[in-house]
Amino acid sequence: MYQAVYTGKLSGNGVFTKKCQHYFEEKYGFKKTLLTTSCTDALEMCALLCEVGPGDEVIVPSYTFVSTALAFVRQGCKIVFADSMESNPNIDAEKIENLITPRTKVIVPVHYAGVACDMDKIMEIANRHNLLVVEDAAQAIDSYYKGRPLGTIGHLSAFSFHETKNIIAGEGGLLGINDERFIRRAEILWEKGTNRSEFFRGEVNKYGWVDTGSSFLPSEVISAFLWAQLESLDDIQTKRKLLWERYFEGLQQLADKGYIRISEIPNYATNNAHMFYIVCRNLEERTGLIQYMKEHEVLAVFHYLSLHKSEYYKSHNKDIPDLPLCDMYADCLVRLPMFYELTLDQVEDIIEIINNYYTKICS
Numbered sequence: 204m205y206q207a208v209y210t211g212k213l214s215g216n217g218v219f220t221k222k223c224q225h226y227f228e229e230k231y232g233f234k235k236t237l238l239t240t241s242c243t244d245a246l247e248m249c250a251l252l253c254e255v256g257p258g259d260e261v262i263v264p265s266y267t268f269v270s271t272a273l274a275f276v277r278q279g280c281k282i283v284f285a286d287s288m289e290s291n292p293n294i295d296a297e298k299i300e301n302l303i304t305p306r307t308k309v310i311v312p313v314h315y316a317g318v319a320c321d322m323d324k325i326m327e328i329a330n331r332h333n334l335l336v337v338e339d340a341a342q343a344i345d346s347y348y349k350g351r352p353l354g355t356i357g358h359l360s361a362f363s364f365h366e367t368k369n370i371i372a373g374e375g376g377l378l379g380i381n382d383e384r385f386i387r388r389a390e391i392l393w394e395k396g397t398n399r400s401e402f403f404r405g406e407v408n409k410y411g412w413v414d415t416g417s418s419f420l421p422s423e424v425i426s427a428f429l430w431a432q433l434e435s436l437d438d439i440q441t442k443r444k445l446l447w448e449r450y451f452e453g454l455q456q457l458a459d460k461g462y463i464r465i466s467e468i469p470n471y472a473t474n475n476a477h478m479f480y481i482v483c484r485n486l487e488e489r490t491g492l493i494q495y496m497k498e499h500e501v502l503a504v505f506h507y508l509s510l511h512k513s514e515y516y517k518s519h520n521k522d523i524p525d526l527p528l529c530d531m532y533a534d535c536l537v538r539l540p541m542f543y544e545l546t547l548d549q550v551e552d553i554i555e556i557i558n559n560y561y562t563k564i565c566s
């Protein structure tokens with residue numbers, strides 16, 4: 204970061220932005236990447252690139268962060284919510300086909316907790332119906348589906364480097380492009396609707412306003428911060444996986460007794476240890492567990508509220524779908540503390556607290 208500051212070149216698309224983008228393209232094999240100021244911005248770029256608008260429908264899981272849907276709502280699209288799988292919170296690929304109408308344009312799978320959705324099935328459905336696929340890979344850096352990096356399978360993808368993610372920049376994101384036909388327009392949208400990137404590469408002798416867009420690119424300060432994280436990616440991932448494994452072993456007994464369910468990784472997916480979550484049997488037990496942990500100075504949080512039941516969606520849509528598995532995860536899932544500075548001793552303490560809670564309520 205000092206280097207970025209001392210060169211005095213602090214605005215976007217400088218040395219560190221290019222270094223980060225090159226890193227992602229080389230390591231994971233994207234056709235092109237562009238750093239953004241958030242995953243939300245990257246998703247908004249995806250919606251613009253898909254050229255969707257009023258009358259178009261987009262299939263999104265209801266168990267996700269607001270931005271997944273909001274990026275397309277801002278373009279005037281109708282969001283059609285899909286339910287989760289029984290075995291994990293990801294979109295149930297088997298349920299997508301029934302939601303497709305002649306107006307459907309895009310499917311947005313979200314790799315919850317960095318665990319892959321069933322991308323072969325989703326891509327097969329999308330190809331058969333001529334739909335675009337935008338992977339919301341906000342949590343999925345350095346995770347794979349059948350050996351393929353997440354974010355490189357759909358036509359476009361979006362990652363987050365928000366402070367809660369494995370690799371952080373405070374706020375930050377990445378647009379992944381896997382279909383070459385989107386590259387030129389993406390660079391223009393990124394640079395306020397201008398062909399400035401082409402000008403900087405010497406491809407045109409002046410730049411001007413050629414399309415819509417916004418200022419989606421981060422400053423070099425953010426990119427330099429991110430670069431330092433990328434230099435330590437292996438170290439970060441090793442530590443997180445160690446913590447994740449310890450949680451998994453330590454909570455196995457409670458899972459065997461049927462008191463909780465623990466994160467399940469399908470055999471087509473890898474684990475990037477973004478999150479360790481457990482699924483309680485009902486809302487009451489979860490509320491009690493979070494409260495018990497708080498009393499023991501551990502902050503555990505629940506996660507998404509079903510988007511199909513949100514105030515915004517309900518006030519803009521007459522037909523509210525019935526998505527029982529999404530509602531179950533909204534009521535029962537708890538995220539346990541997971542961050543680089545967490546120690547194995549602290550994980551042991553947390554496991555003990557959870558075990559004590561179940562001894563108390565089940566004895």
Ligand SMILES: Cc1ncc(COP(=O)(O)O)c(C=O)c1O
Pocket residue numbers: 241242243244267268270271313339341342362363364365375376
């Ligand atoms: C699935 C998902 N999509 C999108 C986002 C938005 O990311 P950002 O905060 O970088 O805009 C998040 C944030 O946590 C997320 O979990």
